[in-house]
Amino acid sequence: xxxxxxxxxxxxxxxxxxxxxxxxxxxxxxxxxxxxxxxxxxxxxxxxxxxxxxxxxxxxxxxxxxxxxxxxxxxxxxxxxxxxxxxxxxxxxxxxxxxxxxxxxxxxxxxxxxxxxxxxxxxxxxxxxxxxxxxxxxxxxxxxxxxxxxxxxxxxxxxxxxxxxxxxxxxxxxxxxxxxxxxxxxxxxxxxxxxxxxxxxxxxxxxxxxxxxxxxxxxxxxxxxxxxxxxxxxxxxxxxxxxxxxxxxxxxxxxxxxxxxxxxxxxxxxxxxxxxxxxxxxxxxxxxxxxxxxxxxxxxxxxxxxxxxxxxxxxxxxxxxxxxxxxxxxxxxxxxxxxxxxxxxxxxxxxxxxxxxxxxxxxxxxxxxxxxxxxxxxxxxxxxxxxxxxxxxxxxxxxxxxxxxxxxxxxxxxxxxxxxxxxxxxxxxxxxxxxxxxxxxxxxxxxxxxxxxxxx
Numbered sequence: 001x002x003x004x005x006x007x008x009x010x011x012x013x014x015x016x017x018x019x020x021x022x023x024x025x026x027x028x029x030x031x032x033x034x035x036x037x038x039x040x041x042x043x044x045x046x047x048x049x050x051x052x053x054x055x056x057x058x059x060x061x062x063x064x065x066x067x068x069x070x071x072x073x074x075x076x077x078x079x080x081x082x083x084x085x086x087x088x089x090x091x092x093x094x095x096x097x098x099x100x101x102x103x104x105x106x107x108x109x110x111x112x113x114x115x116x117x118x119x120x121x122x123x124x125x126x127x128x129x130x131x132x133x134x135x136x137x138x139x140x141x142x143x144x145x146x147x148x149x150x151x152x153x154x155x156x157x158x159x160x161x162x163x164x165x166x167x168x169x170x171x172x173x174x175x176x177x178x179x180x181x182x183x184x185x186x187x188x189x190x191x192x193x194x195x196x197x198x199x200x201x202x203x204x205x206x207x208x209x210x211x212x213x214x215x216x217x218x219x220x221x222x223x224x225x226x227x228x229x230x231x232x233x234x235x236x237x238x239x240x241x242x243x244x245x246x247x248x249x250x251x252x253x254x255x256x257x258x259x260x261x262x263x264x265x266x267x268x269x270x271x272x273x274x275x276x277x278x279x280x281x282x283x284x285x286x287x288x289x290x291x292x293x294x295x296x297x298x299x300x301x302x303x304x305x306x307x308x309x310x311x312x313x314x315x316x317x318x319x320x321x322x323x324x325x326x327x328x329x330x331x332x333x334x335x336x337x338x339x340x341x342x343x344x345x346x347x348x349x350x351x352x353x354x355x356x357x358x359x360x361x362x363x364x365x366x367x368x369x370x371x372x373x374x375x376x377x378x379x380x381x382x383x384x385x386x387x388x389x390x391x392x393x394x395x396x397x398x399x400x401x402x403x404x405x406x407x408x409x410x411x412x413x414x415x416x417x418x419x420x421x422x423x424x425x426x427x428x429x430x431x432x433x434x435x436x437x438x439x440x441x442x443x444x445x446x447x448x449x450x451x452x453x454x455x456x
Contacts, residue, residue, distance in 0.1 A: 014188040052150045056141035067145030069099040085155040115149040198222040214242040315346040322359045334372040340379045348452040350432045358428040361421040366390035384452040391445040
């Protein structure tokens with residue numbers, strides 16, 4: 001499996017968006033640069049065509065009827081300012097050169113075939129004072145002196161400024177594109193995160209659904225269309241799960257209620273019989289069954305009804321009440337229970353009856369597993385911790401996670417228990433937003449601690 005970040009849907013979508021944007025940007029920029037160079041060449045060609053037409057209009061007949069070139073002041077100034085960069089040659093229909101600039105260009109053109117109505121493009125390397133590459137065209141033009149073959153050319157660097165601007169544009173784009181891609185990636189992540197916010201909220205709600213909150217459903221509003229079927233299917237699965245839990249809770253509660261009456265009748269019948277060893281064993285068995293039924297009812301109530309934990313409970317008072325109630329049983333079992341209360345009231349938010357029930361379960365477990373004549377200590381700490389320490393065999397590290405599972409009993413568990421007491425304690429503490437922990441007691445035994453969030 002890859003790293004968590006590599007499986008992020010937001011990152012995957014953002015990277016794909018950035019890749020698409022990068023490719024699209026590269027294509028567009030390439031097309032723009034190509035088009036810029038193409039337009040520059042088209043303008044250059046148009047300029048050469050226009051110059052050939054201007055030269056044709058500048059040809060007139062002198063007094064003898066011979067053709068000569070009479071350049072306009074603007075055209076003459078243009079050629080004078082670009083000496084060596086521009087060249088032209090004008091020939092008559094019989095191939096005679098009427099005018100040329102520079103003369104070397106006229107000499108070169110004199111050997112060329114006469115032009116026709118379609119432009120004939122050419123390139124050549126200059127020589128003499130006008131060296132370098134030239135680019136031009138030859139075309140036939142009508143004039144006052146009749147049809148002429150006009151050849152015009154420009155030096156390769158004549159449009160260096162235009163090409164330099166285009167090159168600068170390409171260089172600027174080369175470093176701007178990565179910046180734009182990064183900004184696009186950031187904007188894409190933010191946009192995708194905003195778009196997936198309903199999915200994130202739904203996942204947070206789903207993470208909080210448990211056996212005690214099966215009535216909660218995932219919100220289907222604002223969910224993306226692609227994920228809406230999954231959310232709807234999840235809600236339908238939760239409906240089925242909720243019904244299953246309801247049937248299970250109802251069965252447990254009904255079974256426990258139905259068992260209480262016959263057990264009560266059986267207990268009364270045994271009490272009315274003459275004492276004997278067999279009657280004593282039967283009474284012990286019935287007592288264990290009564291305890292199991294009571295624990296099943298507690299589990300059913302915890303599963304079916306949410307505890308009201310809005311009250312304020314003083315842990316000192318709750319511990320004192322439970323220890324006082326269980327003192328006679330502890331004395332009869334030769335395992336005294338002592339209470340070490342906090343110096344100040346320890347107030348927590350919770351349900352006093354449920355907290356006392358949890359503490360009672362822990363003390364009963366300590367009584368069942370501690371040797372005779374050993375003390376069980378109940379301690380209240382000002383930080384919101386209620387602990388029960390015994391001197392029994394303790395809890396192995398391998399079993400500390402499993403002892404809170406329903407109906408789980410260790411290999412060395414004594415007969416009489418059903419494995420529900422600690423599960424009830426854990427359920428009560430979760431309802432209070434707290435936890436129950438187990439550690440080693442100094443010397444021998446274990447310490448079970450009810451850890452509460454302190455009331456503000």
